[in-house]
Amino acid sequence: MARRATKIVATLGPASSDPAVLEQMILAGVNVVRLNFSHGKAQDHIDRARLVRTVSQKAGREVAIMADLQGPKIRVGRFAEGKVHLEPGAAFVLDAARTELGDVDGVGLDYKELPRDVKAGDRLLLNDGLLVLQVDAVKGEQVHTTVVLGGELSNNKGINKLGGGLTAPALTAKDMEDIRTAMSFQADYVAVSFPKTATDMEMARQLCNVAAAEFRHKPGLIAKIERAEAIPNLESILKASDGIMVARGDLAVEVGNAAVPALQKRMIRLARQHDRVVITATQMMESMITNPVPTRAEVSDVANAVLDGTDAVMLSAETASGRYPLETVREMANICAEAEMAEDVMLDADFSGMTFSRIDQSIAMGALFTAHHLGCKAIVALTDSGSTALWMSRHRIHIPIYALTPKLATQRKMALYRNVRPLLMDQNAERDMALADAEGHLKQRGILSAGDIYAITCGEPMGAPGGTNMLKICRAE
CATH class of the missing domain: 3.40.1380.20 (Pyruvate kinase, C-terminal domain)
Structure with a gap:
């Protein structure tokens, strides 16, 4: 196997929880295993952490465990049929007070603060920006919108506001409980979702240190940069963290796809200047969820992150639920090794x-x-x-x-x-x-x-x- 400087973070899930598969993945080049706290119960994560420790010992390769907190659930509620199809020009109501299941005219909200966070003229992006709603009016708990970009909307899909501005706190009650769980198995890193300021990271660090004190453990903290508001505070967030994650999914929805590549380069440069680590994430090898080989564009994307100087590249659904978890890790390792050979030492x-x-x-x-x-x-x-x-x-x-x-x-x-x-x-x-x-x-x-x-x-x-x-x-x- 080629010598490789860039590290690989792989998300554990149903596709990679078999000990034999996980061992092969670690031997193929996984350096950090991510446990996604958006899914599963506390005991599931405890069991998976134990699995990682056992398997890595067997493979003779010590890996880090990263607990990735869910953060605020800024999502729509559920639909009677599981999903609806929204036509452009149709009226659609997001209702924080609604208790019955949603239909083609409207849906309830997991995120009850939405009516206070938006005003007429705002644009809401649902399901990673695949659907766009224009806010016409806010009446009490109801946000009345017109569908600009239609399509299928299913249960619990995410909501973003173009340009940012949602007030949800970075750490929820669930996150605080999950921090305790992660510290019980001494996770090496904790990734904090949706921080807007350095204060969010300082609070997360205090919670981690208190929960880990009995184990004499101090985890590293990773700030996931995925909100428009985090960009002006990037330097102070960096200083309050041990590293950052360029979380390109939510970030792209809030600031626009075209702005992300330059932001990625800037974040990696800043992290290195401040002696912090940086992980580049989201859709790096997306097509390999269902295909045995990556697209040329994905190969370029991973290679570019390596040439930008990222510490690690991350796999999400590719290794958690994809059909080719092991092949994806091997492909990624090869791309990293090749790209590094072209690097200039300055x-x-x-x-x-x-x-x-x-x-x-x-x-x-x-x-x-x-x-x-x-x-x-x-x-x-x-x-x-x-x-x-x-x-x-x-x-x-x-x-x-x-x-x-x-x-x-x-x-x-x-x-x-x-x-x-x-x-x-x-x-x-x-x-x-x-x-x-x-x-x-x-x-x-x-x-x-x-x-x-x-x-x-x-x-x-x-x-x-x-x-x-x-x-x-x-x-x-």
Whole structure:
């Protein structure tokens, strides 16, 4: 299998819950498994998390688990027939007070605040923008609309407002309960749906830290950027998170399809500048839900995200409910590896004009620079928290970064970092012994051979988080 820097996030679902299939997917290149809390009960997620841990151990590949919260349900209610067909020009009423099932004239709302969030002239986009309604008037709990773009509308389809502006809070009571569930199995990452401000992320972090305190665990937080309001607050949301997800589905509906590719590039660039991770998601290999091969456009889409510098590319329905979960992972891994071969390394330009106030960050950058110019076989970071590896992974380099950590939680968290291969290794308190152990560990795995030059970073005293203060260039014995 080709060496690959970009990580793959795969969503677990009925198509991938068989242990043998999941093991094959992990061996084919899945680095992070996403549990989608929009579906299933708490016990289902607990069972699936246990499955992931067992199978990854059997496969000999530690993967991260990401719990993806549902967020507010901004959706229509249910229909008597399960669905209706709306004709352009027809009147249709969205009624927050309606209790009976919907019909061709109107439907109830899961989202009761809609009448207060819209006014005449607004446009509502339903079912990912496939249907468009123009708001004519708001009368009490009823939103009277005219169908602009018609089609089939079925139970519980999503509602977006063009340009954003729905007041639903990012964290619901269900999300708070789901955070407790996710922390009970120590999910490595929690993805927060529909955050609008940094405050949403700060609140999620507090809830996670409280729920995880008894397990001495701290998950990484991923902000899913899918609302128009999040765009002006992007930088502050980034700073309050450990990473972001370019959630192109809802985002495209709110800001328009054409705006998304440039936004994707900007988000990836900003995340890297702020030392945060970034996942590119939604419809990456959509056609492979039913087809054994991707379209040319999908291949280009995945390759472009890789060339933009994303840490990870994500699969949703493709692996959760698609017919070809394993083939999809293999195809994606190949596309990533091919695209990376075409990348330019611009380290010298990256570092010009940069100033470092921290010793550990300077060491990380020094390791990259030296390894690049010396043509090292590997860069090795002895790390407790994973910070050194994260900083190194923000810059493009064709040399693999091996992060050796004594902490399982750190190893799993680093599974998402681009070009970082996290390995578990107990660290000797004595520096020279620790360095010798690291070399032995990598030689045993066939990563280093006698005569190979590599760069290694560590901190003295050993084991102090944030204490990386040493860079050594070695020749393997």
